Amino acid sequence: xxxxxxxxxxxSILDFTRGELEGLFEAADSAWKLIEYRPLRGRLVALAxxxxxxxxxxxxxxxxxxxxxxxxxxxxxxxxxxxxxxxLADTIRMLDAYSxxxxxxxxxxxxxxxxxxxxxxxxxNGGDGRQxxxxxxxxxLYTITKxxxxxxxxxxxxxxDLRYGRAASSFLLGLTLFKPKMVYLISPxxxxxxxxxxxxxxxxxxxxxxxxxxEVLAELDVLYVTRIQRERFPDPSEYERVxxxxxxxxxxxxGRAKKxxxxxxxxxxxxxxxxxxxESPFQAYFIQARLGVPLRMALxxxxxxxxxxxx
Amino acid sequence: xxxxxxxxxxxSILDFTRGELEGLFEAADSAWKLIEYRPLRGRLVALAxxxxxxxxxxxxxxxxxxxxxxxxxxxxxxxxxxxxxxxLADTIRMLDAYSxxxxxxxxxxxxxxxxxxxxxxxxxNGGDGRQxxxxxxxxxLYTITKxxxxxxxxxxxxxxDLRYGRAASSFLLGLTLFKPKMVYLISPxxxxxxxxxxxxxxxxxxxxxxxxxxEVLAELDVLYVTRIQRERFPDPSEYERVxxxxxxxxxxxxGRAKKxxxxxxxxxxxxxxxxxxxESPFQAYFIQARLGVPLRMALxxxxxxxxxxxx
Amino acid sequence: xxxxxxxxxxxSILDFTRGELEGLFEAADSAWKLIEYRPLRGRLVALAxxxxxxxxxxxxxxxxxxxxxxxxxxxxxxxxxxxxxxxLADTIRMLDAYSxxxxxxxxxxxxxxxxxxxxxxxxxNGGDGRQxxxxxxxxxLYTITKxxxxxxxxxxxxxxDLRYGRAASSFLLGLTLFKPKMVYLISPxxxxxxxxxxxxxxxxxxxxxxxxxxEVLAELDVLYVTRIQRERFPDPSEYERVxxxxxxxxxxxxGRAKKxxxxxxxxxxxxxxxxxxxESPFQAYFIQARLGVPLRMALxxxxxxxxxxxx
Numbered sequence: 001x002x003x004x005x006x007x008x009x010x011x012s013i014l015d016f017t018r019g020e021l022e023g024l025f026e027a028a029d030s031a032w033k034l035i036e037y038r039p040l041r042g043r044l045v046a047l048a049x050x051x052x053x054x055x056x057x058x059x060x061x062x063x064x065x066x067x068x069x070x071x072x073x074x075x076x077x078x079x080x081x082x083x084x085x086x087x088l089a090d091t092i093r094m095l096d097a098y099s100x101x102x103x104x105x106x107x108x109x110x111x112x113x114x115x116x117x118x119x120x121x122x123x124x125n126g127g128d129g130r131q132x133x134x135x136x137x138x139x140x141l142y143t144i145t146k147x148x149x150x151x152x153x154x155x156x157x158x159x160x161d162l163r164y165g166r167a168a169s170s171f172l173l174g175l176t177l178f179k180p181k182m183v184y185l186i187s188p189x190x191x192x193x194x195x196x197x198x199x200x201x202x203x204x205x206x207x208x209x210x211x212x213x214x215e216v217l218a219e220l221d222v223l224y225v226t227r228i229q230r231e232r233f234p235d236p237s238e239y240e241r242v243x244x245x246x247x248x249x250x251x252x253x254x255g256r257a258k259k260x261x262x263x264x265x266x267x268x269x270x271x272x273x274x275x276x277x278x279e280s281p282f283q284a285y286f287i288q289a290r291l292g293v294p295l296r297m298a299l300x301x302x303x304x305x306x307x308x309x310x311x
Numbered sequence: 312x313x314x315x316x317x318x319x320x321x322x323s324i325l326d327f328t329r330g331e332l333e334g335l336f337e338a339a340d341s342a343w344k345l346i347e348y349r350p351l352r353g354r355l356v357a358l359a360x361x362x363x364x365x366x367x368x369x370x371x372x373x374x375x376x377x378x379x380x381x382x383x384x385x386x387x388x389x390x391x392x393x394x395x396x397x398x399l400a401d402t403i404r405m406l407d408a409y410s411x412x413x414x415x416x417x418x419x420x421x422x423x424x425x426x427x428x429x430x431x432x433x434x435x436n437g438g439d440g441r442q443x444x445x446x447x448x449x450x451x452l453y454t455i456t457k458x459x460x461x462x463x464x465x466x467x468x469x470x471x472d473l474r475y476g477r478a479a480s481s482f483l484l485g486l487t488l489f490k491p492k493m494v495y496l497i498s499p500x501x502x503x504x505x506x507x508x509x510x511x512x513x514x515x516x517x518x519x520x521x522x523x524x525x526e527v528l529a530e531l532d533v534l535y536v537t538r539i540q541r542e543r544f545p546d547p548s549e550y551e552r553v554x555x556x557x558x559x560x561x562x563x564x565x566g567r568a569k570k571x572x573x574x575x576x577x578x579x580x581x582x583x584x585x586x587x588x589x590e591s592p593f594q595a596y597f598i599q600a601r602l603g604v605p606l607r608m609a610l611x612x613x614x615x616x617x618x619x620x621x622x
Numbered sequence: 623x624x625x626x627x628x629x630x631x632x633x634s635i636l637d638f639t640r641g642e643l644e645g646l647f648e649a650a651d652s653a654w655k656l657i658e659y660r661p662l663r664g665r666l667v668a669l670a671x672x673x674x675x676x677x678x679x680x681x682x683x684x685x686x687x688x689x690x691x692x693x694x695x696x697x698x699x700x701x702x703x704x705x706x707x708x709x710l711a712d713t714i715r716m717l718d719a720y721s722x723x724x725x726x727x728x729x730x731x732x733x734x735x736x737x738x739x740x741x742x743x744x745x746x747n748g749g750d751g752r753q754x755x756x757x758x759x760x761x762x763l764y765t766i767t768k769x770x771x772x773x774x775x776x777x778x779x780x781x782x783d784l785r786y787g788r789a790a791s792s793f794l795l796g797l798t799l800f801k802p803k804m805v806y807l808i809s810p811x812x813x814x815x816x817x818x819x820x821x822x823x824x825x826x827x828x829x830x831x832x833x834x835x836x837e838v839l840a841e842l843d844v845l846y847v848t849r850i851q852r853e854r855f856p857d858p859s860e861y862e863r864v865x866x867x868x869x870x871x872x873x874x875x876x877g878r879a880k881k882x883x884x885x886x887x888x889x890x891x892x893x894x895x896x897x898x899x900x901e902s903p904f905q906a907y908f909i910q911a912r913l914g915v916p917l918r919m920a921l922x923x924x925x926x927x928x929x930x931x932x933x
Contacts, residue, residue, distance in 0.1 A: 035353045042657045044687055046680075055405055058357075058383050062409040065355055065381045070687045072680050086890035087897075094677055094889070097912040098684040267405070268397035275398075290408040346664045366716055369668075369694050373720040376666055376692045578716070579708035586709075601719040 002027055005302030009116040010124040013137040013174040021177060024298050025142045031294035031301070038068025039305040045071050046099035048091075049126065050106045052076040055267060056126050056136075059289075060103050063296035069304075072099055092118045101304055104128070122303050131197070133166040136266055137174035139295050140167075143288040144222055147262050151178035155219045157211075159186040160226035160246060160272065162193040167266035168226045169197055176204035183208040184216045188242045191232060213245065217256045223248065225265045225285075227272055250276040257282065264288050313338055316613030320427040321435040324448040324485040332488060335609050336453045342605035342612070349379025350616040356382050357410035359402075360437065361417045363387040366578060366600075367437050367447075371414050374607035380615075383410055403429045412615055415439070433614050442508070444477040447577055448485035450606050451478075454599040455533055458573050462489035466530045468522075470497040471537035471557060471583065473504040478577035479537045480508055487515035494519040495527045499553045502543060524556065528567045534559065535575045536596075538583050561587040568593065575599050624649055627924030631738040632746040635759040635796040643799060646920050647764045653916035653923070660690025661927040667693050668721035670713075671748065672728045674698040677889060678748050678758075681911075682725050685918035691926075694721055714740045723926055726750065744925050753819070755788040758888055759796035761917050762789075765910040766844055769884050773800035777841045779833075781808040782848035782868060782894065784815040789888035790848045791819055798826035805830040806838045810864045813854060835867065839878045845870065846886045849894055872898040879904065886910050 002023055009015075016024075045064045049057050052075055064071050072095075088111070095102050096119040104115050109129025116123040127133040144151050156175065162168045162185055172193065175183055183201075185193060185208060192210065193201075201208055217223075228246055233239035248263065251274075262284040263277060269285070277283055313334055320326075327335075356375045360368050363386055375382050383406075399422070406413050407430040415426050420440025427434035438444040455462050467486065473479045473496055483504065486494055494512075496504060496519060503521065504512075512519055528534075539557055544550035559574065562585075573595040574588060580596070588594055624645055631637075638646075667686045671679050674697055686693050694717075710733070717724050718741040726737050731751025738745040749755040766773050778797065784790045784807055794815065797805055805823075807815060807830055814832065815823075823830055839845075850868055855861035870885065873896075884906035885899060891907070899905055 038353070042660070042688065042690070044684060054385055058385070058405070058409050061383055062355060065383075066353065068353070070381070070692070072683055072687075074676055074680070085892040089900075090890060093908055094680070094911060097908070098680050098915060268401060270396040278400075286404055286408070289405060293409060349664070365696055369696070369716070369720050372694055373666055376694075377664065379664070381692070579712060581707040589711075597715055597719070600716060604720060 002298070002302040005299070006305075007122055008303055009122055010134055010299065010303070011113050011116060012125070012132050013134040013170050013177070015134070016177070018177045021138065021141060024138065024295070024302065025145050027298035027302065028142055028291070028294045031297040034297060034301055035066055035068075039301050040064060040067035040069025043069040043101075043304055044099040045069055045300065045304075046095040046102045047071050047073045047075075047126070048095055048102060048104045049073075049075040050104070050111070051127075053105055053127065055289075056105065059292040060126065060296055062293050063300055066293065067297055067301060069300075088114065089118050095119070096121050101300070124299070124303070127166055130164050130166050130194075131169045131173075133170045135292075135296060135299065136167045137170035138299065139288060139292045140171045140224065140264060140266070141174050141178070142295050143264060143284060143291050144262075146291065147284060147287075148221065151175070151180055154180045154221040155182045155184075156180050156222040156224065157184040157186055157213070157216055157220045158224045158226075159213060159248070161191045161228050161232060162187045162226075163191045164229075164232060165226045168224070169193065171224060172197065172201060172206075172208075176201060176206045181207070182219075184211040184220070185209070186211055186213050186216070186246070188228070188246065191228065214252075214256070217252070218258065220257065220261055223257075223261060223263050225263060225269070225272055227270060247272055247274070248277065249274040250280055250282075253277065253280070253282050313609070313613040316610070317616075318433055319614055320433055321445055321610065321614070322424050322427060323436070323443050324445040324481050324488070326445070327488070329488045332449065332452060335449065335606070335613065336456050338609035338613065339453055339602070339605045342608040345608060345612055346377055346379075350612050351375060351378035351380025354380040354412075354615055355410040356380055356611065356615075357406040357413045358382050358384045358386075358437070359406055359413060359415045360384075360386040361415070361422070362438075364416055364438065367416065370600075370603040371437065371607055373604050374611055377604065378608055378612055380611075399425065400429050406430070407432050412611070435610070435614070438477055441475050441477055441505075442480045442484075444481045446603075446607060446610065447478045448481035449610065450599060450603045451482045451535065451575060451577070452485050452489070453606050454575060454595060454602050455573075457602065458595060458598075459532065462486065462491055465491045465532040466493045466495075467491050467533040467535065468495040468497055468524070468527060468531045469535045469537075470524060470559070472502045472539050472543060473498045473537075474502045475540075475543060476537045479535070480504065482535060483508065483512060483517075483519075487512060487517045492518070493530075495522040495531070496520070497522055497524050497527070497557070499539070499557065502539065525563075525567070528563070529569065531568065531572055533573055533575060534568075536580070536583055537577060538581060558583055558585070559588065560585040561591055561593075564588065564591070564593050624920075624924040627921070628927075629744055630925055631744050632756055632921070632925070633735050633738060634747070634754045635756040635792050635799075637756070638799070640799045643760065643763060646760065646917070646924065647767050649920035649924065650764055650913070650916040653919040656919060656923055657688055657690075661923050662686060662689035662691025665691040665723075665926055666721040667691055667922065667926075668717040668724045669693050669695045669697075669748070670717055670724060670726045671695075671697040672726070672733070673749075675727055675749065677911075678727065681914040682748065682918055684915050685922055688915065689919055689923060691922075710736065711740050717741070718743050723922070746921070746925070749788055752786050752788050752816075753791045753795075755792045757914075757918060757921065758789045759792035760921065761910060761914045762793045762846065762886060762888070763796050763800070764917050765886060765906060765913050766884075768913065769906060769909075770843065773797065773802055776802045776843040777804045777806075778802050778844040778846065779806040779808055779835070779838055779842045780846045780848075781835060781870070783813045783850050783854060784809045784848075785813045786851075786854060787848045790846070791815065793846060794819065794823060794828075794830075798823060798828045803829070804841075806833040806842070807831070808833055808835050808838070808868070810850070810868065813850065836874075836878070839874070840880065842879065842883055844884055844886060845879075847891070847894055848888060849890075849892060869894055869896070870899065871896040872902055872904075875899065875902070875904050
């Protein structure tokens with residue numbers, strides 16, 4: 001199954017079939033066994049984080065090193081100073097010369113695809129622009145699969161910034177590869193998904209509806225929360241007014257939600273989830289964070305691994 | 312002996328018994344043999360330096376990698392940006408998800424203990440607040456043990472900032488586990504140890520006295536020097552007045568000290584030690600810096616190592 | 623051949639004989655074979671980049687890790703903060719205590735030599751001051767050797783900032799170890815090589831001449847281009863006037879150059895080479911960048927490797 005991953009670029013969650021994702025999830029289930037086998041021994045993965053993200057960077061770094069490989073890290077300002085004057089193409093060629101695979105994070109839409117066109121080595125999108133963060137979507141879908149045995153038939157709410165947040169956007173696109181019963185989009189009007197995303201969801205036959213949180217909370221199996229950033233609101237008083245309606249509290253969950261509801265969040269979270277939820281059975285975001293390592297191990301082993309890694 | 316270290320948090324030097332420290336020193340003596348054995352193969356140690364410290368970070372990184380393990384490093388501004396908005400607990404949970412042990416450095420008193428309460432992985436305090444820097448104290452005591460065959464019966468001067476410097480404070484606490492003949496505390500009045508530390512030393516039966524350097528120099532076997540930072544003095548002229556009395560010169564040592572006196576310093580030093588001391592037989596601080604790696608190797612192998620590492 | 627490298631410091635390209643360089647180039651040809659052998663297993667190389675250089679740092683890091691070793695990285699501001707107050711000698715002693723070899727990059731002339739005097743471990747100059755960048759010169763000469771079978775008898779143009787650029791300067795010094803037919807120095811008057819460099823080239827019997835680009839382009843086998851930095855010109859209009867004459871375009875090459883001409887550049891480049899050259903057969907700078915890794919692998923294995931690495 002994972003042989004189809006070998007040498008592949010990973011740009012969008014829609015580059016994958018449902019079957020490939022399911023194969024990946026299965027591989028992730030036994031990823032820890034790979035620690036002994038060390039399939040990335042002698043291999044180098046460049047982590048080029050033009051936009052800093054400690055969490056995603058460390059998760060990838062952990063995955064590479066658990067597999068016996070090593071990393072070449074360029075982050076933040078240093079990465080920007082590479083590019084100072086030098087064009088992105090030359091920077092990518094440099095990374096390509098020094099490593100066997102490139103994970104790239106960039107604030108510009110399309111940066112990962114552009115890198116993939118230039119580099120001979122496989123390129124993995126660690127998040128670019130507003131739409132794509134495919135490995136996060138894989139982790140989200142994998143977490144749901146672990147918790148519920150699959151994604152089909154579930155009722156899923158996606159809450160927060162659905163317009164600028166690439167995690168939410170990728171997750172929604174990823175859901176189109178499965179058959180959830182219903183997906184509720186829960187966001188302030190300013191932060192509704194962009195038209196092209198809504199259209200893609202429709203074209204791909206996803207059953208979804210825009211809704212308010214309290215309206216649908218009782219129906220949900222999964223509540224996927226993302227942060228609403230103050231900076232998205234030109235008028236601070238508007239932010240203050242809106243924010244309370246998109247905060248998830250323990251009282252709210254205990255009062256209205258199904259007992260088996262699971263709350264996901266790509267993290268880091270700030271105050272959009274009541275810290276009391278952390279200790280409750282609703283919490284699934286720390287589990288989700290932990291599953292990021294085996295999922296990325298499985299992906300990297302699939303993309304980079306030699307013969308026999310998965311056979 | 313080192314089996315008692317397995318999985319332990321390392322928060323304060325007082326978490327350890329004298330016997331455990333002596334076992335650790337013995338293990339450090341043969342730590343280089345572990346390079347071949349690679350007991351940390353496949354293991355990851357997160358180095359979370361919220362407060363930057365190149366020296367301590369590199370010493371730990373060297374120890375981990377010498378043992379065949381690998382590190383996940385978060386430092387300085389990057390670490391702070393992890394925490395931007397995100398609470399420390401969530402940051403610790405992230406590190407816990409990605410690694411097998413966490414070394415933490417933080418300016419807040421108690422940060423390491425707090426981390427240890429949250430993380431499942433063992434937490435090693437790489438220095439927090441004003442009081443604790445247990446691995447530095449271990450190195451100091453180990454260095455004295457190597458130089459003099461032990462700590463008991465020695466006359467030891469501790470010079471400099473005994474109030475805000477966590478290295479000096481940890482060293483003093485560590486001395487209470489042994490039986491030095493006498494410990495002289497040598498500091499400007501503003502930088503005397505805090506009352507709670509003095510009380511702890513008394514309760515634990517350490518024989519100590521406050522004194523002036525020239526008064527006691529002839530008696531000393533060990534002179535432990537720490538830096539006096541200009542910023543501790545509200546009045547710069549006060550700093551200028553005081554500083555000369557706490558500077559160690561070669562002339563002073565040659566004129567008054569025992570031939571066998573050894574000068575220690577946790578480093579980095581600025582101008583509190585005359586550079587001519589560097590080339591003299593009094594100098595032991597570079598030896599001390601070198602011993603940091605095998606000591607930390609022994610500690611990490613004890614905390615993380617599998618069966619048979621030390622047997 | 624490479625046994626003569628064991629434990630050596632690498633400060634200037636002139637520390638090496640022609641025979642040693644040729645031996646190194648041969649070793650670089652088979653450097654990839656070392657990946658399986660992992661001759662640097664358990665060894666640590668400190669990369670101390672007081673002046674940041676992502677490219678050189680990553681190339682060394684890639685080489686060390688391909689050989690099975692690991693790195694301790696200190697860069698930019700962090701490195702500077704090590705040195706804040708602490709003298710460079712103590713910083714070097716720290717690196718020496720934690721690693722088996724030190725690669726140093728520093729803006730001060732002579733920093734690498736000074737480090738080599740202090741450190742017991744071998745020191746490799748990753749570029750210091752305005753004159754020395756020996757590993758870059760090795761890569762340049764190796765690239766020419768790969769492309770033309772050798773350096774002797776070739777006509778070589780060196781274009782750009784020959785005064786402040788350490789890559790150009792090291793390359794010129796390196797050429798004196800071989801017998802090119804002619805070396806043309808092509809630079810604005812303000813950026814001519816310094817007198818001491820010109821004298822060294824004369825004393826060492828290199829055949830060279832200052833010239834204009836269009837005048838000599840038709841003769842060249844190799845055109846080595848370096849960047850002209852705006853900051854070198856006190857008067858910005860002077861920079862604007864000069865710059866066009868030192869820019870290499872595809873039209874120019876297609877109109878005048880030999881078919882077999884190869885353009886080299888130590889990278890990063892900005893706009894001194896027309897991007898259309900990238901896709902043309904004249905381009906050799908990306909090849910040159912790729913050859914940096916095996917060359918540095920061969921060098922590190924020679925300096926650090928144990929018995930039998932190369933036999």
